[in-house]
Amino acid sequence: MAEDMLAADGRPLKASLNRALRRQKLRALMLIAPLLLFIMVSFVMPIFDMLFRSVENQIVSETLPRTTLALQDWDATAAQLPDDPVFEAMYTDLVLAAEYKSHTRLGSRLNYEMTGISSLFRKSGRAVGRFDTDRYTDAFQEADPAYADPAQWAEWMADDEIRAELPRTADAYDGWAKMLVSVEDELPVEEEPWDFVYTALYADAQAGADLPISVDLSGVEPVSLQAQFEDIDEDWLDPDVWLTIKRYSPDYTSGYFLNSVDLTKGADGIEARPENEQIYITLFIRTMIMSMSIMGMCVLLGYPIAWLLANLTDRTANMLMILVLLPFWTSLLVRTSAWKVLLQQEGVINDILVWIGLVADNDRLQMINNQTGTIIAMTHILLPFMILPLYSVMKTIPPSYLRAAKSLGATNWTAFWRVYFPQSVPGIGAGCILVFILAIGYYITPELVGGTKGVFISNRIAYHISSSLNWGLAAALGTILLVVVMLLYWVYDKIVGIDNVKLGG
């Protein structure tokens, strides 16, 4: 068949077929387009945005651009303070950041990595405007009134030659001018530059630059910026502070992920966090183990029920199915609260046990605010997700298989175990995946009945999203959770085979 088949109108048959199918495909696409769009906008994009936050770290380089640049030449391993240009850069950055009010945000970001930085930045933001650098301003303005003229400054700073001669000044002036326009709503041509611009000018002059109008600065006593910073807080003399800033100055960081697995960046690379700060690995393991227990409980409790439902007449099965689905129709919060009422130490179950005499009154069982509570409540909530796929798979297993097995000489148990059970495995698989994946990300129930010992990793994620506002860490924890689930899914596929999962039919 080297030649192409031709349709009745002489076109190649393939082309005709494609043309006929294109219309169908287009219609199919139109039908799913609204949902696709909705999912993209409301689900896929936010997730990727969130995942991106787990590595994103532009806040340091955006808030402290000059410091970040200056710190590049600093040898962090020497455990010595950076030199003056870094302090000068930090002075400029901090004054501007204080005006933009972004220094507190940066403080809390860096506080995740080093406790105390948050308050250091807040304090410094207030104090940085009161540095003794007005000495330079006065010196310049006294030497020549032109230095106090905003219009003159604007003219100088528009001149490329002068800008090239005074790089620090130009940079500081630009930052100041931009801030003035956007924050203060003033024009630079009408405002006298602030102290840090004169400080930069002084630094340029000290570096041997030609000033637009020569000024004799020999009489001016230099201001030590390092000492000024020390005056605010002695922490500025701690090389670790600068180390932290330098370490987290790149735009992208692995810090959140390291934090998620109880590691941190130390002086000699990655190292374990102090023991009292290690919580996430434990939480991940606990989440896994408890989700597996819940899954196991659901299989044990759900299998007999699904079997019963599958073997009853349709009428009765439908009625019992309503009972299975009933939990879906009540609010999750109500159900969880009901468990609180039942399980607490003064609760119904304990009361009954005491009344029967199984438990002493002064030794009531602790069934809530621990792992037991979480497992009980979540097994109850997730049970329908196990029963439904099991039921629909069992429904498709004809009863004649069991009869055949028995007629061939198998006992009830052998017939079940060797003939019925293997055929219900796809249902168990589907139920397990559903329950496990739902359990691993559960949040409300562990929060309400889990106490401190029975909470999941998702509770921690929620805490970082809504309370500590450490979204980067929350995103990293969420990403790890996602990867772990996918990994388990992959392992499951390798062992059981994903085609062996059936939701029915």
Next chain:
Amino acid sequence: MTSTDGAFVAFDRVQKSYDGETLVVKDLNLSMPKGEFLTMLGPSGSGKTTCLMMLAGFETATHGDILLDGVSINNIPPHKRGIGMVFQNYALFPHMSVAENLSFPLEVRKIGKSEREEKIKRALDMVQMGDFAGRRPAQLSGGQQQRIALARALVFEPELVLMDEPLGALDKQLRETLQFEITNLAHELGITTVYVTHDQTEALTMSDRVAVFDDGRIQQLAPPDELYELPENSFVAQFIGENNTLEGVVQEIKGETCVVKLDSGEIIDAVPVNVSKVGERTKVSIRPERVEIGRDRLEADAHMLKAEVLEFIYMGDIFRTRLRVAGIDNFIIKTRNSPDQTRLKPGEIVEIGWMPRDCRALDA
């Protein structure tokens, strides 16, 4: 049939009810000698499958005894009865290969591996499926699956095999081949077989005896030829093969023959089967191929009926003619396509008659 002595399989006054109000099986008595191929034939809901399930042990009799080799098996669970069974939908275990399916009954009987393999091979060869041991049931055609199901039911050498409409899902040609194979196998191996079907051709061609079920009772239990030619009641006459029925009143009984006055006024001769006295209403049954056109081959005093030809159908080997006789217009006669046979034309008026022994006066 109250005696069950010496029978291999026996139902003794068995009754079965599911709801406690109606009986699905009413007072069933049946006994089968060893090696017999017995078919339970009947319309759906007649109780034949229920009987089979009671024999297999999946249903319990509400009343009466079921005996296997002289021993009551009412309280023996299915897996201890040692009865092979073939199901309508084959019921091959989909997660096991053909060999594993066959190995299953041997494994639960704790038979050693080498012996198992030998038996599996023999059973597969028996159904000409020796090359398919490694396949999964889903990879086989319907006929192949049914062969495997048969081999599985036979591999543990049961003395009794039950088959529940095993060929129901197959096409006609395959069904005929397998009918032949199953009967041959059953006779070769000398196993006793109870076969359930609603296909009368299948029942007639395969069985030593056929039990016709209706309304929870065995209407007639007889070898196929007897069943066809000498039906004992009008249900059997209607159910097996094609049949013409004329209704009337018994006018005279004289030993082996009787005279029946039809509702339309005509008089005919018949064999009294289950009519006992003059004046009783009866349904007279006559097979289409036993009707004669003209007096030539009948006795001189035979009663004849006038008939009008309504339709003539040429079917190759036979002609099928529909007539209006004694007020009914679906009277069928079948004549062989022999050289001397005339082809009737619609509208023609002919005289028809039959040997009195071919015409049976049954219950009304």
